Amino acid sequence: MKTYGLIMAGGIGSRFWPISRKKKPKQLLNLTGNEIIINETIDRLTNVIDKENIFIITNEDYVGPIIETTKERILTRNIISEPSSRNTAACIGYAAMKIIKNYNDGIMVIAPSDAYIRETDKFSANLLSAVKLAEENDKIVTIGITPTYPATGYGYIKYEKDSSQGINIVKKFKEKPDLETAKTYINEGNYLWNSGIIICKASIIERKFKELVPDIYDNLNIIKNYINTSEEKKIIKNIYPNIRSISIDYAILESTALNNEMLVVEGNFEWSDMGSWNSLEVLHDKDEFGNIILGDAITVDTTNCIIQSEKKLITTIGVDNLIIVETADTIMICDKNKSQDVKKVLEILNNTNRRDFL
Amino acid sequence: MKTYGLIMAGGIGSRFWPISRKKKPKQLLNLTGNEIIINETIDRLTNVIDKENIFIITNEDYVGPIIETTKERILTRNIISEPSSRNTAACIGYAAMKIIKNYNDGIMVIAPSDAYIRETDKFSANLLSAVKLAEENDKIVTIGITPTYPATGYGYIKYEKDSSQGINIVKKFKEKPDLETAKTYINEGNYLWNSGIIICKASIIERKFKELVPDIYDNLNIIKNYINTSEEKKIIKNIYPNIRSISIDYAILESTALNNEMLVVEGNFEWSDMGSWNSLEVLHDKDEFGNIILGDAITVDTTNCIIQSEKKLITTIGVDNLIIVETADTIMICDKNKSQDVKKVLEILNNTNRRDFL
Numbered sequence: 126m127k128t129y130g131l132i133m134a135g136g137i138g139s140r141f142w143p144i145s146r147k148k149k150p151k152q153l154l155n156l157t158g159n160e161i162i163i164n165e166t167i168d169r170l171t172n173v174i175d176k177e178n179i180f181i182i183t184n185e186d187y188v189g190p191i192i193e194t195t196k197e198r199i200l201t202r203n204i205i206s207e208p209s210s211r212n213t214a215a216c217i218g219y220a221a222m223k224i225i226k227n228y229n230d231g232i233m234v235i236a237p238s239d240a241y242i243r244e245t246d247k248f249s250a251n252l253l254s255a256v257k258l259a260e261e262n263d264k265i266v267t268i269g270i271t272p273t274y275p276a277t278g279y280g281y282i283k284y285e286k287d288s289s290q291g292i293n294i295v296k297k298f299k300e301k302p303d304l305e306t307a308k309t310y311i312n313e314g315n316y317l318w319n320s321g322i323i324i325c326k327a328s329i330i331e332r333k334f335k336e337l338v339p340d341i342y343d344n345l346n347i348i349k350n351y352i353n354t355s356e357e358k359k360i361i362k363n364i365y366p367n368i369r370s371i372s373i374d375y376a377i378l379e380s381t382a383l384n385n386e387m388l389v390v391e392g393n394f395e396w397s398d399m400g401s402w403n404s405l406e407v408l409h410d411k412d413e414f415g416n417i418i419l420g421d422a423i424t425v426d427t428t429n430c431i432i433q434s435e436k437k438l439i440t441t442i443g444v445d446n447l448i449i450v451e452t453a454d455t456i457m458i459c460d461k462n463k464s465q466d467v468k469k470v471l472e473i474l475n476n477t478n479r480r481d482f483l
Numbered sequence: 484m485k486t487y488g489l490i491m492a493g494g495i496g497s498r499f500w501p502i503s504r505k506k507k508p509k510q511l512l513n514l515t516g517n518e519i520i521i522n523e524t525i526d527r528l529t530n531v532i533d534k535e536n537i538f539i540i541t542n543e544d545y546v547g548p549i550i551e552t553t554k555e556r557i558l559t560r561n562i563i564s565e566p567s568s569r570n571t572a573a574c575i576g577y578a579a580m581k582i583i584k585n586y587n588d589g590i591m592v593i594a595p596s597d598a599y600i601r602e603t604d605k606f607s608a609n610l611l612s613a614v615k616l617a618e619e620n621d622k623i624v625t626i627g628i629t630p631t632y633p634a635t636g637y638g639y640i641k642y643e644k645d646s647s648q649g650i651n652i653v654k655k656f657k658e659k660p661d662l663e664t665a666k667t668y669i670n671e672g673n674y675l676w677n678s679g680i681i682i683c684k685a686s687i688i689e690r691k692f693k694e695l696v697p698d699i700y701d702n703l704n705i706i707k708n709y710i711n712t713s714e715e716k717k718i719i720k721n722i723y724p725n726i727r728s729i730s731i732d733y734a735i736l737e738s739t740a741l742n743n744e745m746l747v748v749e750g751n752f753e754w755s756d757m758g759s760w761n762s763l764e765v766l767h768d769k770d771e772f773g774n775i776i777l778g779d780a781i782t783v784d785t786t787n788c789i790i791q792s793e794k795k796l797i798t799t800i801g802v803d804n805l806i807i808v809e810t811a812d813t814i815m816i817c818d819k820n821k822s823q824d825v826k827k828v829l830e831i832l833n834n835t836n837r838r839d840f841l
Contacts, residue, residue: 423828423831423832425824426821426824426827434814437809438813438814438837438840439813439814439815440501440813440814440815440816440817441815442817442818442821442828443817443818443820443821443824444805444816444817447802449814449816451814454795455795455796455797455798456792456797456807457797457800458797458800458816459798459799459801459802460801460802463784463800463801466801467800469783469784469800470783473781473783474781479796482796
């Protein structure tokens with residue numbers, strides 16, 4: 126059975142504001158200093174999956190920029206456009222229907238476009254194991270990341286080793302924990318970070334939608350009938366916005382796991398979901414005072430800061446634990462522990478009609 | 484006897500970096516939102532002194548910009564150029580010699596160019612009292628400011644009321660105190676802030692130099708002989724750099740006060756020496772969270788900050804007690820309690836050959 130990649134690239138990455146913008150979301154940025162994030166994601170999958178079998182699904186607003194950014198890596202016809210953002214269940218279901226219609230079936234490797242992974246050789250090996258498991262077991266497989274610290278910013282997967290078969294069975298998905306809970310997870314040793322990477326036959330996805338979220342399945346099934354017809358675009362435009370907006374975790378994975386029907390491959394590569402400015406800490410070296418300095422800065426009595434300048438010299442005196450970011454039109458100064466409150470700025474910008482800054 | 488104003492405008496105001504620069508020092512900035520500081524100083528003196536009798540003395544580097552800035556207020560011939568900065572004793576002595584040579588004698592009103600004073604009517608009344616005292620008593624008179632809080636950033640003047648004559652005699656100049664000492668000054672009630680404003684006959688200044696700092700007097704006396712001659716410029720250029728660099732306080736005022744030969748008029752106007760970014764706190768209204776916002780900013784969970792934007796939108800999240808300043812080429816983020824360390828940045832800029840930023 127062939128393997129198909131599906132890169133989900135609909136996110137707006139608002140937590141990386143002011144660098145990430147509506148017109149240039151996180152996946153289209155080069156945050157690592159090496160390559161644009163979505164291109165790194167494509168390159169990781171290309172090690173395992175043929176280029177012509179890798180698809181990107183994204184909001185129609187991003188189709189143009191994504192074609193432009195990925196044109197040397199991805200066939201333009203493999204960019205799937207969503208007429209509106211309906212969360213991950215809809216986009217995975219739609220892509221599964223396309224694969225079933227076009228290729229009868231196939232192993233889908235579903236991955237977020239915007240994660241950071243450093244050790245690609247390990248990733249490839251883990252992914253190949255997961256593909257093999259998905260093909261042999263007719264189960265939904267995920268890759269969980271070996272936790273390196275009690276992170277409170279990630280969801281966790283509780284699992285159980287089945288030594289007789291040499292597989293790991295997912296027991297339960299856990300929301301982002303508080304620090305104490307995260308510590309117990311690490312101590313117990315049978316928890317992994319939820320990477321959001323899913324490996325599964327398209328036909329299994331279809332079956333799970335039919336069983337678990339029949340309302341979504343009905344809409345997807347209407348769409349399926351029109352795929353590759355002249356009316357596909359029109360039907361998508363009409364039906365897609367009606368699909369319930371729900372994540373694949375809530376729609377399918379959580380209940381599947383409770384039935385012991387999900388497997389997890391332990392990923393031992395360096396990983397970050399790049400969920401906030403603080404994620405830059407895993408990407409860049411710090412100076413002797415714990416500062417990450419990207420661009421031009423002079424620091425005096427400054428500790429544990431992330432400083433990114435665009436054009437101007439940034440000088441800091443007597444400050445600690447700040448994220449300082451300059452872009453062409455704005456400067457953000459944010460306490461590291463408050464980086465999730467960037468969304469409050471976005472609300473204010475929206476409410477005060479300053480949408481150019483979004 | 485006529486009154487002559489002398490505005491001392493040689494300072495570089497490095498503590499207001501990055502707004503104040505070598506090419507545009509503090510006195511040439513509009514920090515109040517109303518008018519350029521030196522022009523406010525001129526306007527205050529013009530209420531009491533004839534325009535043609537007001538002089539500005541400054542470093543020759545600033546003569547051009549000061550002429551340009553003050554041309555509607557000050558006669559160009561009244562701008563006195565110093566070939567190098569030799570502190571306040573030299574500049575006051577040189578100006579006194581010019582007044583004696585040109586006008587025989589006169590009451591000098593000597594004022595820093597860069598202080599902030601809000602209630603100009605009260606200032607005028609206090610200054611007229613001081614001029615009267617200086618004329619009648621042949622003493623050096625200063626204006627001391629009624630302290631409104633135990634400031635640690637100002638020098639103090641200890642004084643004694645002489646009720647019989649209705650005058651205040653200066654007992655001692657005090658350096659900037661620590662907070663505890665400042666509190667005792669306020670409690671004792673016989674201390675005023677040292678404004679640096681001096682009112683005195685030019686002939687008294689000359690006599691004091693001769694008595695107290697004869698080495699400086701000798702140099703000034705050579706210069707005096709050439710004032711209004713074709714060789715004045717050449718002599719100034721040769722002699723001035725040899726004059727001992729010392730403040731008028733150390734050279735003349737402190738020992739004069741110890742001899743009970745200085746008087747002080749109590750100034751009850753709102754005043755700031757504009758010695759650091761923190762001084763902006765007296766100039767501008769705060770929002771309900773204690774922030775002073777000049778320019779375009781969005782603040783979230785932000786308290787007690789001074790934020791000044793030039794062109795970009797500044798956003799702050801979860802920060803307290805910071806000075807944040809954007810200029811055309813730089814952005815400074817400084818803890819309010821560390822604003823004196825701006826000079827460390829200037830040292831680094833100097834040592835790393837980035838003098839464009841100075």
